[in-house]
Amino acid sequence: MARMILARLGEVVLVMLAVSFLVYLVLEHNAADVAVKVLGQYSTAEQRALWLAENGYNAPFIERYGIWLGHFVTGRWGSSTHYRELVIDLLPPYLRQTAILAGTSFAIIVPLSFVLGIAAGVREGSLADRVISFVSVGTTSIPEFASAVFLSAIFVFWLGILPGASTMTSGFAWAELVLPVMVIVLYDFGYVARMVRASMAEVMTQPFIRTALMKGASPARIVFRHALRNALVAPITVIMLQIPWLLSGVIVVEVFFAYKGFGTLLYQACLNSDVALIEACAMVSVLVIVSTQVISDLLYTLLNPRIRFGAGAQGRG
Amino acid sequence: MSFLRALRRPGPAVGFAIVVLWLGCAAFAGWLAPHDPLKSQIPLQFPLDRAPDGGHFWLGTDLLGRDILSRMIFGARTVIVWAGLSTVSAYIVGIVSGLLAGFYRGWVDRLLSFVANVVLSFPVLVLYILIIVTLGASGLNIVLAVTFASAPAIFRIVRALAIDIASRDFVSAAITQGESAVRIMLVDILPNATGPLIVDACLRLGYTAITIGALGFLGLGLPPPTPDWGGMVNEGRGMAMVFPHLVVFPCIAISSLMLGLSLLADGLREASRAGSHG
Numbered sequence: 001m002a003r004m005i006l007a008r009l010g011e012v013v014l015v016m017l018a019v020s021f022l023v024y025l026v027l028e029h030n031a032a033d034v035a036v037k038v039l040g041q042y043s044t045a046e047q048r049a050l051w052l053a054e055n056g057y058n059a060p061f062i063e064r065y066g067i068w069l070g071h072f073v074t075g076r077w078g079s080s081t082h083y084r085e086l087v088i089d090l091l092p093p094y095l096r097q098t099a100i101l102a103g104t105s106f107a108i109i110v111p112l113s114f115v116l117g118i119a120a121g122v123r124e125g126s127l128a129d130r131v132i133s134f135v136s137v138g139t140t141s142i143p144e145f146a147s148a149v150f151l152s153a154i155f156v157f158w159l160g161i162l163p164g165a166s167t168m169t170s171g172f173a174w175a176e177l178v179l180p181v182m183v184i185v186l187y188d189f190g191y192v193a194r195m196v197r198a199s200m201a202e203v204m205t206q207p208f209i210r211t212a213l214m215k216g217a218s219p220a221r222i223v224f225r226h227a228l229r230n231a232l233v234a235p236i237t238v239i240m241l242q243i244p245w246l247l248s249g250v251i252v253v254e255v256f257f258a259y260k261g262f263g264t265l266l267y268q269a270c271l272n273s274d275v276a277l278i279e280a281c282a283m284v285s286v287l288v289i290v291s292t293q294v295i296s297d298l299l300y301t302l303l304n305p306r307i308r309f310g311a312g313a314q315g316r317g
Numbered sequence: 318m319s320f321l322r323a324l325r326r327p328g329p330a331v332g333f334a335i336v337v338l339w340l341g342c343a344a345f346a347g348w349l350a351p352h353d354p355l356k357s358q359i360p361l362q363f364p365l366d367r368a369p370d371g372g373h374f375w376l377g378t379d380l381l382g383r384d385i386l387s388r389m390i391f392g393a394r395t396v397i398v399w400a401g402l403s404t405v406s407a408y409i410v411g412i413v414s415g416l417l418a419g420f421y422r423g424w425v426d427r428l429l430s431f432v433a434n435v436v437l438s439f440p441v442l443v444l445y446i447l448i449i450v451t452l453g454a455s456g457l458n459i460v461l462a463v464t465f466a467s468a469p470a471i472f473r474i475v476r477a478l479a480i481d482i483a484s485r486d487f488v489s490a491a492i493t494q495g496e497s498a499v500r501i502m503l504v505d506i507l508p509n510a511t512g513p514l515i516v517d518a519c520l521r522l523g524y525t526a527i528t529i530g531a532l533g534f535l536g537l538g539l540p541p542p543t544p545d546w547g548g549m550v551n552e553g554r555g556m557a558m559v560f561p562h563l564v565v566f567p568c569i570a571i572s573s574l575m576l577g578l579s580l581l582a583d584g585l586r587e588a589s590r591a592g593s594h595g
Binding site for chain 1: 328442448535558568571578
């Protein structure tokens, strides 16, 4: 087990190295371009040349990358040209806001999709199954920006009971969290619910369920003691792999509701060509995803020791 | 035919009808659209308001006075053409690399799998934003971004299928007969993997349409005058509290297209499963 974890961690480090190289290559391969982005359109050629020389941009690309990586690993993430602040000081409050949004959504998605998935999967083809399956296909088909529009139209424009923007300028407000969370939950619960349903439906056809039934065990006992345990292995890993999707959705939702989180920050950074900030945001988001993948792998092995290590589950990528 | 069997159930049939409807809009946009999608007429008309030529603006007009229904119909062409091209391109890359990895295994497999892992470590939208911001917003760059971001997932599916199929007797027989590797991959392995791939392609086309919509919504999609559903939402967003029709109709368009594709994919999956059980 320890060796497997070490091997997995080694792989993670390799992936992170490759990712950092890719990010650096995309954003800083052209040094002259970086100077324009940092100093602005109206800087003179001398200013740019001076800045390039001062910041070591005249060195070969690989050497620059090495130095940048060293700085990044030790927490020197550069400063944001737009916010005029050190990136490492700038990020935490935005990340916390996103953690609140994603965490709240997750806390609703998981129980909701499990209850619905189990209810649908216990009896395949029943009315409950068909209704739940149809609803989850339907809600998963509405992109986040569209459901944000529909929900705003209903709750802000028509009923007038919720705020249409979530800027939270006067401190934290639960009311401003309702619509963003609703949008994310609506888009994401369906997929997980269908996974739980499929897993549950499959387990219910297994011989040991029939045995339990013939022994005279009550339906509740069969579902909770026998079926659930075996049905939850696959969905739990799927849920972890759902986090990249959650993160993508969070960006759209945050921009839509002007919620001051990680997504808005990345979006602003891109609009302002804020190189250091884009790099940091990209790296942080990848780190989050890679960690969830590792946790998912570990859970999978823990819950099902028969699974050979490395044969990871496939997400909808 | 699993396709025809799938259409016997109501869900997939409805899905198929929606997809055909939008395909029809895309193909015959010039005939179906009541107005020129780029022509400025009277700004911010509500649905059913009279048009100067005696007709109606059935769904109203936008900020620049362009007919929303016409822009929606032409928008179907935009999204289907670009989402289609992107998906096809991602499939070509995914299938070729998946077959190579699944057939040859060894270092080819390890290298390609590593590349796929690296790409799949990004949240999809972050990857798109990085690529579009670096290369600029254009149709071709969207194709490039989607190919880069989706090919690894297709690669994984094809690779797994190829490994499974390559272990069967008829492939060993082909190898013993001395058939070329290319022939084995394309004639013996690929045709046996099409079932799951068609279902995935249906869904992926929908997700790509959603992504192009999301990029348009973020202002990173196709450049402005092009009628694009996501772009329409982005343009109308500022005034949505007063003129909800600016954003609601394009949102209905993209949601219905995705719903159609998911229902169809669902039906195809069920049908192929029922088929494989006899």
